[in-house]
Amino acid sequence: MADFKSGLRDKDEFSIIDLSGYLDAHTAPELETRFTNLIDKNRFKVVVNLKDLEYISSAGLGVFMAYIETMRENQGDIKLVSLKPSVYSIFDLLGFPLLYDIMKDEEEAINKFKEQGK
Amino acid sequence: MKNPKSDYPELRVKSSTENLVRIREFVNNSARKFGISEEIVGSLVLAVDEASSNIIRHAYKNQPDGEITVVLFVEDNQCTIVLTDHGVGFNPDQVRTPDMVAYLKEKKRGGLGIHLMKKLMDEVDYHSVTGEYNKLVLRKKIA
Incomplete structure (x- = not known):
């Protein structure tokens, strides 16, 4: 079995998604459900904590791509934090750092939301 | 005459994303036995994951009863991985490099895997015999 988990925490108006394990074409639908549930609840300010994510393939990257614009259209965003270097290098290969806020930790991401008046 | 390639590590699995x-474990373990560095093993694992995900989705249209064969070998400081399937032909060369900014605006996500595969590998070759098999060959220098 692919070992992947996604958890959800609320911090005021921010939703924190915690990811761990292996995010691939088999496990990406679980993350997709997280995002559709947040959109249904009008929660658009999302911080994804990738501290315990060991692996990501393009199926996982595709989930972030599919939902970020919806979040931004609703005065929110998806900010990615605490990436392991091996995971960051995959985001980097596809040019994500130019398109996404990829940050050190949750605090930095939440401060950035506040600075942006979001 | 014995086929020398018959000794190379080979994996046969059904076309389910569960596999x-x-x-990934097969590529990881086989590549390590050839003494390939951790960084390159990581690239090989991801490239084969992307290739297999595409086979499952495009060649077998998400039907889990197709077969995927993966063979890995090293010759002249180059690692070659051959993936064979018997589904619908799919040529990675026909997929254009994604414009990421446009992709975000259009909420698109396809084509990233092939793009990633080409970035990770030195060579990506595709050979298809309609109604028989499709072969994807990935090559990367290991030293």
Whole structure:
């Protein structure tokens, strides 16, 4: 079995998604459900904590791509934090750092939301 | 005459995304036995994951009863991985490099895997015999 988990925490108006394990074409639908549930609840300010994510393939990257614009259209965003270097290098290969806020930790991401008046 | 390639590590699995774990483990374990560095092993594992995910989705249209064969070998400081399937032909060369900014605006996500595969590997070759098999060959220098 692919070992992947996604958890959800609320911090005021921010939703924190915690990811761990292996995010691939088999496990990406679980993350997709997280995002559709947040959109249904009008929660658009999302911080994804990738501290315990060991692996990501393009199926996982595709989930972030599919939902970020919806979040931004609703005065929110998806900010990615605490990436392991091996995971960051995959985001980097596809040019994500130019398109996404990829940050050190949750605090930095939440401060950035506040600075942006979001 | 004995086929020299018959001794190379080979994996046969059904075309289910559940098997991506086994495919990654196979590439990881086989590549390490050839003494390939951790960084390059990581690239090989991801490239084969992307290739297999595409086979499952495009060649077998998400039907889990197709077969995928993966063979890995090293010759002249180059690692070659051959993936064979018997589904619908799919040529990665026909997929254009994604414009990421446009992709975000259009909420698109396809084509990233092939793009990633080409970035990770030195060579990506595709050979298809309609109604028989499709072969994807990935090559990367290991030293």
